[in-house]
Amino acid sequence: MRTRKAILALLALILVFSAVALPVVSKSNFSGNQQYGYCDNCHSASSSMAVTMESSPSISNPIAPGATVTIWVNASGSVTGATQVGALIASTTGSSNSLPSNDGWTIQSDPSGSATIYNYYKFTPYSGQHSFKWVLTAPQATGTHSLYGRILHSGSQEYFKNAGPLTFNVQSVPVGVPQVTITSPLNAAVVSGSITVTGTAIAASGASISSVVLNIDGAQKGSTTSTTFSFAVDTITLLNGAHTIQVVATDNGARTGSQSVTVTVNNAIPANPIVLIVSPSNGQKVIGSVAVSATVTAGQGATISYVSFRIGIVEFGNDTSQPYSATLNSNSYADGAHQIEVTAQDNGARRGSQTITVVINNTGNAPNIPIVMIVNPLNGAVLTSSFNVTATVSSSLPLTSVDLLIGGASQGSKTTGPYVWAVNVNSLSPGPHMINVTATDNSATMGFQEISVSVTGHVAPIVHIDNPTASGAYDGSITISANVTPGNGISYVVLRINGQQVANSTAAPFSWQVNTANYPDGNTVVNITAVDLSGKHGYSEMTVSIDNAGQEEPLIEMGATIVAGTLSIIALVLVLTTAVMFYRNKKGGGS
Amino acid sequence: MVGWESIHSLTAEMHGGILTLAAVCIILTALAQIVMHFQQSMPKSIVKAAMRARGYLDATGYVAVVAGVFALLLSAFTGSQAWPMDALLDNAVVRNKIVLTVFATTLWAMVASVRWRFGRPLWTCPSMAACYTVLAIVAMGITSTAGSLGAHLTKGESILDFVWNLVGVNVLQDLLLSMDLALIISIISLIVIIAVLVIRRLSGISQEQLGQRKCTKWSKWDEPIIGEEKVAKK
CATH class of the missing domain: 1.20.5 (Single alpha-helices involved in coiled-coils or other helix-helix interfaces)
Structure with a gap:
């Protein structure tokens, strides 16, 4: 009760x-306000008042359907003999269908501030400065929509003065690009074997994802339509070193968003077989049947499947088991210098070889040739840093030149010892290379040795964006920073936003303060690229959302949200418990 | 030296663990009460286990809720130290995490206050028990969501991502209210709070106590007391 x-x-x-x-x-509430048409034939004489119009937002920018538009009609000067004066806004000139609502506008508030809203507002006094404000909702229909201002007064004569029109361009708000997040592998990860590229592709509001494509180093490796993507990648198919994994999502409006991560592939690949010809020795004179033997060392985990013995392209023997040997019938060849090449192939089709020069001398008239021995590097060596090529040469005649060739390109020539050349590993591309040292005597007789080495070189710089740390909306001034793992030193690091260079630095820390207000709201691509001293580059890229329009006062909004939420939680719990107690009270017959 | 990030990880794990224990205990107590309601058609072993467990579960849940509220406050403090203050509001995810953490703390505090206000007898009333359990579940959900945002901030992913993908919610987007809406909600909530307190006072139910005599008509529930099976044997 x-x-x-x-x-x-x-x-x-x-x-x-x-x-x-x-x-x-x-x-x-000002009595007499009403809905009033433009009525261009109602008032014929020009008023002595001056009238102007202005708006927010400005008409120079397109507005979205349903956007809020504020219109001010400003009147100044004075009127004499008038019995009433009013200002109005209209969507067109003419005597009919000129109300803003006729063109899809909705008036939210008028100058009176009352609950009943009109396009026409009567005011007093009839002199001085006046500014009348209407707040409207823009039409939903796209295209151009105009608003006119007009001052009308009556009395001894009916006067008017026009302002405007203000013509707004109503356009659909662009839908944001899809947001891609690669959850695995992480940027700068070192990977091997089979990996799975996973993550999510989220379409902007009002759109849907139509495809998600996986690119590795720019080449498409897979695609799906699932927003939660998962691509299996066998890194064995990639060379050891840095690779860029990019996932590109396309929505139903052909808008694309992407994220890239750079990973370093580090698969334990067995080294190429190493061949060492034991007999005959380089430059040796041979006659009749010659036993050619070699030792072969397979890479770790690999086995030798085939060893071939050749002069030129002709195989004169082969072997599949230790000791690897074959017999050369030198009578089948003309006297003179010939190259014997022994090539070994392992079960992974990796190859290694050594070539020596022998002088066939069955007639006893063959000349001596310069004998070259490459002391450093060893045949089959894996080179990761700059190195020296060192050779010894013995010759019965004076030498005219000793030349170093790598991959067929001359790297230098010497006429006297020591025969040592410094080689910058960064000048060589990663992969196998043939090193050849050729000596020429004064009779133009040449002797050489050739070995095979493998260059892994350095990897490209690896960039990891430390901040921003996550996707989401950012506003105000933010710090963008990156951690760069140099490959061959650092030449410079560049920060780009939406493809435009914003800042650069040549030394750590690579951190910049960026004012997001300088960029339009929406998805923004942050790219940090590092370039090393040999020109190799690595980069990291992420898409963040800038939202300055909605976050002008984040602290105040956060506080307001916390207060509102906390109060509503307390209210909810009080209501619930009180309702339960009422119910119990009734069922239990009171306390 | 141990950084604030490490300390915050520790306290976050602590409040997460304590509040999970609280939620699990409250849910299990509710299940035990349901078993007690249907005890005639239940296997005796289950009824006996429910009878033996519910007293401990209720007490543990209550203690865990109170401890969890303090752990949440501690976590909030360590979190504010871990994140650079000048960049605290740069990130919408951080803002959302702060908001959700306050909501979670408030809700857990309300759970604790409901249990404190009505005591063990709240379990004798199905409607109040349901109210208490649902509040704890919702509070746990908000706590988990805040934790998921923390995981996104530190690892870029969360174990709950599949849930957000499933329901199509992007928890990384800003959830702050507009000033107008926040003001309206605040005013309405204040009016509701004042009105409810006045009604409670005027109707005389502000001092109302729950109990078996009042609430057991349908449920036949009694209070979950520790060691009650021994009492029952006697």
Whole structure:
């Protein structure tokens, strides 16, 4: 019973408050305001008042359907003899269908501030500066929509003065690009074997994902339509070193968003077989049947499947088991220098070889040739840093030149010892290379040795963006920073935003302060690229969302949200528990 | 030297663990009460286990809720130290995490206050027990969501991502209210709070106590007391 009384008392209080408050509010309502057409034939004489119009936002920018537009009609000067003066806004000139609502506009508030809203507002006094504000909702239909201002007054004569029009371009708001997040592998990860590229592609509001494509080093490796993508990648198919994994999502409006990570592939690949010809020795004179033997060392985990013995392209023997040997019938060849090449192939089709020069001398008239021995590097060596090529040469005649060739390209020539050349590993591309040292005597007779080495060289710089740390909306001034693992030193590091260079630095820390207000709201691509001293580059890229429009006062909004949420939680719990107690009270017959 | 990031990881794990324990205990207590309601058609072993466990579960849940609220506050403090203050509001995810953490703390505090206000007898009333359990579940959900945002900030991913993908929610987007809406919600909530407190006062239920005599008509529930099976044997 007491409860009912309390509720009734509360309702009565609300009613009393309404009865008192509403008239106070409506006191400001100006009687005589109304919906009023442009009525270009109603008033014929030009008023002495000056009238202008302005708007927010400006008409220079397109607005979205349903956007809020504020219009001010400003009047100045004075009118004499008028019985009433008013300002109005209209969507067109003419005597009919000129109300803003006729063109899809909705007036949210008018200068009177009252609950009943009109396009025409009567004002007093009839002199001085006046500014009348209407707040409108833009039409949903795209295209151009105009608003006109007009001052009308009547009395001894009906006057008018026009302003505007303000023509707005209503356009659909562009839908944001898809947001791609690669959850695995992480940027700068070192990977091997089979990996799975996983993550999510989220379309912007109002769009849907139509395809998700995986690219590795720019080449497409897979595609799906699932927003939660998972691509299996066998890194054995990639060379050891840095690779860029990029996932590109395309939505139903052909808008694309992407994220890239750079990973380093480090598969334990067995080294190529190493061949060492034991007999005959380089430059040796041979006659008749010659036993050619070699030792072969397979890479770790590999086995030798085939060893071939050749002069030129002709195989004169082969072997599949230790000791690897074959017999050369030198009588089948003309006297003179010949190259014997022994090539070994392992079970992974990796090859290694050594070539020596022998002088076939069955007639006894063959000349001596310069004998070259490459001391460093060893045949089959894996080179990761700059190195020296060192050779020894013995000759019965004076030497005219000793030349170093790598991959057929001359690297230098010497006429006297020591025969040592410094080679910058960065000048060689990763992969196998043939090193050849050729000596020529004064009779133009040449002798050489050739070995095979493998260059892994350095990897490209690896960039990891430390901040921003996550996708999401950013506003105000933010710090963009990156950690760069240099390959061959660092030449410079560049920060690009939406493809435009914003800042660069030649030394760590690579950190920049960026004001997001300088960029349009929406998805923004942050790219940090590092270039090393040999020109190799690595980069990391991420898409972040900038939202300055909605976050002008994040602290205040956050505080307001916390207060509102906390109060509503407390209210909810109080209501729930009170409702339960009422229910129990009733069922249990009171306490 | 141990950094604030490490300390925050520690406290976050602590409040996560304590509050998970609280939620699990409250849910299990509710299940035990349901078993007690249907005890005639339940295997005796299950009824006995429910009877034996519910007293401990309720007490543990209560203690864990209170401890969890303090752990949440501690976590909030260490979190504020771990993140650079000048960049605290740069990131919408951080803002969302702060908001959700406050909501979670408030809700857990309300769970604790409901248990404190009504005591063990709240379990004798199905409606109040349901209210208490649902509040704990919702609070746990908000706590988990805040934790998921923390995982996104530190690891870029969360174990709950599949849930967000499933329901199509992007928790990384800013959830702050507009000033107008926040003001309206605040005013309405304040009016509701004042009105409810006035009604409670006027109707005389502000001092109302729950108990078996009042609430057991349908549920036949009694209070979950530690060691009650021994009492029952006697």
